Amino acid sequence: MKKIAFFDSKPYDKVWFERLNVTLAEPFELIWYESRLRPETVCLADGADAVCAFVNDDISAQVVDTLAGYGISVLAMRCAGFSNVDLDAACGRLTVVRVPAYSPDSIAEHAAALMLAVDRRIHRAYARTRDYNFNIAGLEGTVLRGKCAGIIGMGRIGIQFARLCQAFGMRVLAYDPQPTRLDSVKFVPLAELLSQSDVISLHCPLTKETYHLIDAAALQTVKRGALLINTSRGALVDSNALIEALNDGTLRGAGLDVYEEEGDIFYEDLSDTVDRDEQLSILVAKPNVLLTAHQAFLTDEALESIAETTLKSLTAFFDGKHTECEVCSADRKRSI
Numbered sequence: 495m496k497k498i499a500f501f502d503s504k505p506y507d508k509v510w511f512e513r514l515n516v517t518l519a520e521p522f523e524l525i526w527y528e529s530r531l532r533p534e535t536v537c538l539a540d541g542a543d544a545v546c547a548f549v550n551d552d553i554s555a556q557v558v559d560t561l562a563g564y565g566i567s568v569l570a571m572r573c574a575g576f577s578n579v580d581l582d583a584a585c586g587r588l589t590v591v592r593v594p595a596y597s598p599d600s601i602a603e604h605a606a607a608l609m610l611a612v613d614r615r616i617h618r619a620y621a622r623t624r625d626y627n628f629n630i631a632g633l634e635g636t637v638l639r640g641k642c643a644g645i646i647g648m649g650r651i652g653i654q655f656a657r658l659c660q661a662f663g664m665r666v667l668a669y670d671p672q673p674t675r676l677d678s679v680k681f682v683p684l685a686e687l688l689s690q691s692d693v694i695s696l697h698c699p700l701t702k703e704t705y706h707l708i709d710a711a712a713l714q715t716v717k718r719g720a721l722l723i724n725t726s727r728g729a730l731v732d733s734n735a736l737i738e739a740l741n742d743g744t745l746r747g748a749g750l751d752v753y754e755e756e757g758d759i760f761y762e763d764l765s766d767t768v769d770r771d772e773q774l775s776i777l778v779a780k781p782n783v784l785l786t787a788h789q790a791f792l793t794d795e796a797l798e799s800i801a802e803t804t805l806k807s808l809t810a811f812f813d814g815k816h817t818e819c820e821v822c823s824a825d826r827k828r829s830i
C-alpha cells in the first residue's frame with residue numbers, strides 16, 4: 495500500500511480523504527501530520543511514497559532536496575495555488591500535482607459575502623448585537639445596484655464572481671492579460687479599472703508580475719471610497735499601503751481572506767499570544783476591515799472535490815500516467 499504523508503492536516507481534510515480513499519480500487523495508507531511542511535519537519539516524510547501539502551507549507555529547494563533524497567517523487571498540493579513550491583528546484587525531480595479547479599463558486603461566493611458584509615458593516619452589527627448594543631449609527635452602507643465591480647483576473651473564480659455581481663445589478667469591468675469574451679463584462683486596462691470601480695476584487699494568481707499589484711501607487715489611482723476584496727493571495731497587496739489607504743479614506747473598507755504574512759499565522763489559534771504580527775493586528779482592529787483566515791475554499795463541495803482530484807492524481811501518478819493537474823513532472827520539464 496502506497497503511503498501518503500499529509501502536512502498541515504486538519505480534521506476536515508481527514509473526513510473527506512478517508513471517506514473517498516476507502517472507495518478506491520487500491521486505497522492508500524494516509525498518514526496525518528498537523529505540522530506544516532518545512533525544513534524542520536520534512537523528516538516526517540521519510541518512508542512515505544507521496545507528500546500532500548497545502549497553501550502555507552514551505553516547499554523550498556531545501557525541502558525538495560530532502561524529499562528527493564528520501565526517494566519521494568510526487569508532491570500533491572491539495573489547493574489550486576502553488577506559489578509556495580520552488581518549481582525551479584522541483585521540476586525534473588518531483589512531480590507536483592495540484593487541484594486546478596475544485597469549486598470556483600466556493601471562493602466567488604465567499605468574496606461576495608465579504609463584499610456585502612464589509613459594505614453593510616455586518617461584522618460590526620454582529621459584534622454589537624451580541625453585546626446587547628442595538629445602536630446602528632456608524633453602520634451605514636451603500637446600494638450595490640448600479641455600482642461598478644472591477645475584477646482583476648477573470649479566470650474560473652473571477653467569472654463566477656462577475657456573475658454574482660451582475661445578479662446584484664452591478665456593472666462589471668475586468669482586467670486580465672488574457673481577456674476572454676464574456677457577456678456584459680468589459681475588459682479594460684488596469685488603470686481604468688482602478689479609477690472606475692466601487693468594488694475591486696482580486697482573482698489573479700500570485701506571480702513575480704502580480705506581487706504587490708495593489709501598492710501605494712495603484713491605491714493612489716483608485717476611486718475614492720472603493721472597497722477592496724482579496725480572496726486570492728495576500729502578497730498581491732502591499733499591507734502597509736493598504737493600511738494607509740484605509741486610514742486616509744482612499745478605501746472605504748477591505749474584505750480579506752488572505753494576508754501576505756499569513757504563513758505562520760493562519761489556521762492556528764494564536765489568541766493567547768502577545769507578540770503579534772503588527773500589520774495584521776492593525777488591519778483586524780479596523781472597523782472597516784473584515785478578515786477571514788483563508789477559508790474561502792472551505793465548503794463541503796470544495797473539500798470533497800479536492801480530496802477526489804488529489805487521490806485521482808496520485809493514483810494516476812503511481813500508474814505511470816500524466817494528468818492535467820500536473821504543474822511539473824519528475825521526468826520532464828516544467829509544464830506551467
Ligand code: NAD
Binds near residue numbers: 726
Ligand atoms: P485561474 O487560473 O482560472 O484564473 C486566474 C486568471 O488570472 C487567469 O485568467 C489569468 O489570465 C489571470 N491573470 C494572470 N496574471 C494576471 C495579472 N497580472 N493581472 C490580472 N489577471 C491575471 O485561477 P482561479 O481558479 O480563478 O483562481 C484564482 C486565484 O484564487 C488562485 O491563483 C488562488 O491564488 C486563489 N484561490 C484562493 C482560494 C481561497 O481559499 N482563498 C482558493 C482557491 C484559489
